[in-house]
Amino acid sequence: MFPRIRDITDNVGSRLRVSVDAYPAGALIVLEDPAGAENARVMLDAYGTELLGGYIMSARLALPFGLPDEYTEGAFASRFCLVCEPTPAIVITQAEGRSFTISAPFWDKLYAELCMVVAHTRRMTRKEVVRLH
DSSP states (O other): OOSEEEEEEOTTSOEEEEEEEEETTEEEEEEEOTTSOTTOEEEEOHHHHHHHHHHHHHHHHHTTSOOOOEEEOSTTOEEEEEEOSSSOEEEEEOGGGOEEEEEGGGHHHHHHHHHHHHHHHHHHHHHHOOOOO
16 A cells, blocks of 8 residues: 555646655655656655645635744654745745745645545554554
């Protein structure tokens, strides 16, 4: 079942790839632009993925006004920022100032995909837990 890779397209044919794979801490989620540069991607853990889903919905509700940035910590520390002008987008910034932009036409489909991704990551995390009795 893993890796799990899905491509999302917007109304003009641009693509956003969402990948899920096993990772020692549970799951690794990668968002990337298949047509972009080699480093046109962002890596998230389950926590960052859930936060991104919530941030997408908050951004939709906040437009045309701004929204405070959100931050995650850990191996994939990220800053989520809503940019309203010239066109709405969410910018995710990670280490070394690397950033990844998600334009508004992707938000709805990405939100739906992230809901499924979060379910898979929860399952993967549960499999990693070892219980001793």
